Amino acid sequence: MLRTHHWAPALVFVLVSTLSADRPQPHFGKVVEAGHMLAPRSGHTATLLNDGRVLIVGGMVRNGEFLDSAEFYDPAKRSFTASGAHMKIKRVGQTAALLKDGRLFIVGGWTGGIATTAEIYDPKTDRFTNEIPMTVPRARATATTLQDGRVLVTGGARADDRSGQKAAEIFDPATMKFTAVGDMKDGRTAHTATLLHDRTVLIAGGMSDHHSVASAEVFDPKTNKFSVVGPMRQERYKHTAQMLADGRVLIAGGSDDRDWKGMLAEAEVYDPAKRSFTPTQEMAEKRFKLSDEAALLPDGSVLIAGGAAKAEIFDPKRGSFNSLNSGTETPQWYLSETTLKNGEVLLLGGYSTSMTATDKAWIYQP
Template sequence: MTPTRVLSLALLLAAPVAAQTSELSRGGGAIPGSATWSVAGDPGQIYAIVVALDETPTEILPGVSFAISDALLDLTFTLPGFIGLLDGSGNATASVPMVDPGLAGLVISAQAVTGPTFGSPSNLVRTTPAVSGTFAATVEAPALPILGGAISQLPNGDLLLAGGSGPAAQRYTDELERFELDGLTFGVGLLSQATALADGRVLFSGGLGLDGQPTDACAVFDPTTGDTTELTMGSPRAGHQATLLSDGRVFLTGGFGDVSIDFTAILTDPLSALSVFNGLLASTEFFDPASLTFAGGPNMLEPRALHTATALNNGSILVAGGMTLIPILNIPTVSATAYTYSTLLGVFGLPIFFDGPRLAHSAIKMADGSVILVGGITLDLEALITSGGDLTQIAIGARDDVVRYTSGLFSGGFSTVGTLSEPRALSGLALLPDGRALIAGGFRATLSSSAIDLGAASSADLYQVGSGVSVTGSMAGARTQPLLANLADGTVLVVGGGPSDAEIYQP
């Protein structure tokens, strides 16, 4: 008797009750490791999980159409746990070892049915096995290219990607590795910020407007309703930071308030180009998502842009690096200082110094509450100034070091904790379930009178507290400032930054 007839016989012997719809989820897929499928339905129901390597719609049971083929139906009856009874909570899980590296690159599609009627198959899920420490392309690519923006988790677990594809939002469904367009949002410019709010909405703030100048325009997008509410900040900002606080507000810091350049004056006085840095802001402001209002905050001790601002476990914010001005002299320089802002006291602390000034670096809070600053750009203007404006004397470079901030009794301090596999700025960061940090992509930047090297990076590193930096697998495409998002099964989605496709990192 064929497996189909066995399943049909179970249907005929079952008591006639109303059809029940089951839910199927999947996890794992690491090689070596295992892939799992979990069925949810009514307690005591018969269940069966069907897997396939192609999605050809098939009537596996009389009158019951699946989105997949029945070519591997025999596995339902031979693999442990793929057929049975749901437990007292209405759940069952089946697991298959993933040992053979040859499984990498396959797309395993699956659906489930539950009895006794077997009237309607579950949702479709897809599993893409991958060797640990490697990146693999998602089954489907984004509908539009993505550059920057923010990722917010929706109530059903899907991810909303907004701000990186002009005014278009995209939705990512992890169970299917599928991207779909999901309405229109707020069109943002270069050097803007997109911040995922605690309730799933997204705040877009500042950036360069159509006139090339920083704008005070901002908006809040609600993905559940599709509504966009346009607002106005207290000050125009571009190249600022917008950090979510523990109380749900957003703290906006620094940026450029003006980037006007007199190109005629530069022809006779190249040093006048440095006046663009006079537009650096020391001001801050708070956004309250409940009232949709902005309120002014305290000034930073130094103006800065292209910095990082990271929320700490104690509710404070660590503001680090960026482009700044030397106090009193007002000479532009890259910052090697950080400050903590106390949300309790409403003040910035004393400066904290770290090795290696940097801007356009990346930062992430580790599982132990410490913060790492990764790579970044150095900009040496000393030779330009001392030469009287010889533009060939500007020296730009990317950093290859990682510094770590740990809090202390007063303000804490920094230490150098590792060297990257290559210099990189604007890399993407994500915290893995085991506490390591994934460092992916970015760009190299070497520009001097003797060397030029500008290019995006496809390489990736891992940082672990106490162990430093190690190399992991490379992405298929080079990406600058990619978006990284943690997925439910412990993998990481990597999207944007140049290539039109997306990849998943398997730890």
């Protein structure tokens, strides 16, 4: 007679569970402390230069205490050294773009009022040169180096950080002059600008007249005109963006009109082929006051840090976020996030609940 063993399914379950537990879990890397900058900074810029060093410029220690100083981070020595250079004026909330010839373009920001000029840093001389007048004052604008070497500058605060303007202009390094181009559809400040594979620029979100916007548009350098795309699924500003390896763009975090009470975990992806946005999984944490650009990692995933104590990784293949067990220990708002040539990511400064900037540095190791 054949006997039925009712315990067999339970045994199979135990075996499967044990095998699952023994499988190696994915490793998403970690954030470790990396020393201290020479000055505490938030709202600064940190740009990877062609020689592999990072130039850190400006920012503020606390409200009203702005910086004109600059310093280097050297990944080979894992140390910070002072630059002999100082900007012509103290700036916070300025924007930086690396020019084709290796010089660094710094534009706008708050200077006590709203900045009316840009400056150029030359690594060959370790000096900031010129104060180049813009067509309009702007703070927390975007600056995008186009394929032809010109720089597109869009939006920015015109009175306060909730009053974004429509005006855009082009800086030409050959002539060292700005030229106004057509206005955007919406006023924007604390928005994002992403250079796409087809050489156009995606402009997304921001704050207009005291209202965050969900609108997006694309700038075409061939015509110097903007065309409407999208809109996004979520109104947002002070968010972050990063183009993925396949040409799509991840937009994540930020806040709505309510700022601290309206912080967002929502994320979405822009598809240039469809000129539309699709929601993706939410982040593990609500975050705002982020770097304009998140960090693209060597494997195609994206690191998002700042605005929360722990960092997280976006996996574009699965459309999901994975929270790390490490980060900046406390939330850091307006820290910088810079991908190094070795694939690590340098995280610098920002301010936390004390409302005073830190000089701390961290490295994300994939």
